[in-house]
Amino acid sequence: MGKRAQQKRAAKHAKQAKQRKAAASRSAATFATVAASLPQPTSMDDILFWITATPRGGFADSYATVDDAIVAAEKAGGVLSCFSFDESGEYEQTLRQDADGWRYEVALYPRLGLRELVKTSWLDADDRDQAVQQLRRAMAAYVPESLRHPGLEAVQRPSTTSVPRIGWAQSVPVAGMRAWEDVRLVEQEMGLFDLVPLADGPDGGLCWGLAEEAFALFRAHGLSARACARCSAPVTDRHPHWPGVLVSVENEFGPVCGHFRPGGESPQRVGHVLDAAQDRPVGKLTGKEQKVRCQHCDVHVTEQHPDWPGVWTESGGSGSPNCAVLGAGADDATEYDLVDCVYPHVPVGADSPAAAAITAAKKVGYFLQPRLRSWAQ
Ligand SMILES: [Zn+2]
Numbered sequence: 001m002g003k004r005a006q007q008k009r010a011a012k013h014a015k016q017a018k019q020r021k022a023a024a025s026r027s028a029a030t031f032a033t034v035a036a037s038l039p040q041p042t043s044m045d046d047i048l049f050w051i052t053a054t055p056r057g058g059f060a061d062s063y064a065t066v067d068d069a070i071v072a073a074e075k076a077g078g079v080l081s082c083f084s085f086d087e088s089g090e091y092e093q094t095l096r097q098d099a100d101g102w103r104y105e106v107a108l109y110p111r112l113g114l115r116e117l118v119k120t121s122w123l124d125a126d127d128r129d130q131a132v133q134q135l136r137r138a139m140a141a142y143v144p145e146s147l148r149h150p151g152l153e154a155v156q157r158p159s160t161t162s163v164p165r166i167g168w169a170q171s172v173p174v175a176g177m178r179a180w181e182d183v184r185l186v187e188q189e190m191g192l193f194d195l196v197p198l199a200d201g202p203d204g205g206l207c208w209g210l211a212e213e214a215f216a217l218f219r220a221h222g223l224s225a226r227a228c229a230r231c232s233a234p235v236t237d238r239h240p241h242w243p244g245v246l247v248s249v250e251n252e253f254g255p256v257c258g259h260f261r262p263g264g265e266s267p268q269r270v271g272h273v274l275d276a277a278q279d280r281p282v283g284k285l286t287g288k289e290q291k292v293r294c295q296h297c298d299v300h301v302t303e304q305h306p307d308w309p310g311v312w313t314e315s316g317g318s319g320s321p322n323c324a325v326l327g328a329g330a331d332d333a334t335e336y337d338l339v340d341c342v343y344p345h346v347p348v349g350a351d352s353p354a355a356a357a358i359t360a361a362k363k364v365g366y367f368l369q370p371r372l373r374s375w376a377q
């Protein structure tokens with residue numbers, strides 16, 4: 001497993017544990033404004049984090065000086081971008097020539113729960129072009145007034161996949177800057193970096209549950225922004241792997257709700273629900289269901305599990321609908337742009353809406369193909 005995958009996996013586990021705790025204790029009280037629910041630096045850790053939260057690497061890894069990068073940008077037709085990430089966030093640096101000369105832009109992209117909310121809202125949309133504009137407006141409104149700065153805007157930047165890349169960006173002229181240290185000094189003054197804690201979700205940091213206010217804000221901008229009533233993850237039923245099935249993205253569980261319930265000898269896996277009233281006792285297989293083998297992992301699967309109507313699930317054990325978890329293997333930018341999700345079982349010689357959807361989705365590049373069997377269990 002790559003370093004990035006390890007980081008993501010560790011962050012996910014920490015997040016899920018905290019999410020379950022947060023969901024259990026979340027108050028139904030609403031705030032007067034969304035801004036009131038967003039974080040302000042209150043501890044020394046927060047303050048240190050803000051001071052140091054500028055992207056490392058990026059252009060400086062590839063070009064010795066700013067002028068070298070500009071030469072490369074000229075060769076590239078006037079725009080040169082570099083995607084990078086570190087523990088503080090996901091960034092893109094861009095050198096772009098406009099009428100007044102070269103500008104250096106930094107974009108900050110949402111990650112974790114906020115990224116999931118952006119991507120599930122976009123997947124849910126009937127009109128995805130319109131959804132991009134709605135997402136930009138929602139992301140602009142997401143920034144509390146106290147952190148808004150002139151020149152700071154919610155942007156869409158070119159994506160490596162068909163999934164849009166949306167974040168916040170700010171730029172400065174690079175005239176007079178030669179060394180990357182000069183750029184760093186200017187970066188530290190950028191209001192953009194005040195948004196770093198926001199990019200993880202309204203509670204900041206790696207461990208949180210996305211607040212209901214964030215969903216409400218996205219809905220107020222015309223987006224679907226649906227949350228699971230049990231685990232509070234952003235969900236969509238239009239993921240190309242899982243047509244008609246509620247799934248979360250950037251999550252190795254996909255259609256399996258993070259809220260596991262005990263039942264029988266092994267933990268039963270239940271799906272996400274949009275309404276707590278839909279919650280019901282875990283169903284059981286009788287053992288007499290029709291079974292076929294999965295063409296990828298070879299386990300016996302059935303389409304008749306009472307908890308997973310229309311979904312091929314393992315006919316024994318914990319009845320998992322998940323065949324395999326997506327592996328790492330793309331560059332950082334592509335991995336950011338993909339809609340991560342686990343793979344469904346695909347039956348040998350039987351109809352599978354998922355198989356047809358996967359075939360279609362492969363053509364538009366929603367996801368990586370490598371599957372790591374060891375992650376599936
Ligand atoms: Zn759930």
Ligand SMILES: [Zn+2]
Nearest residue numbers: 294297323345
């Ligand atoms: Zn399988």
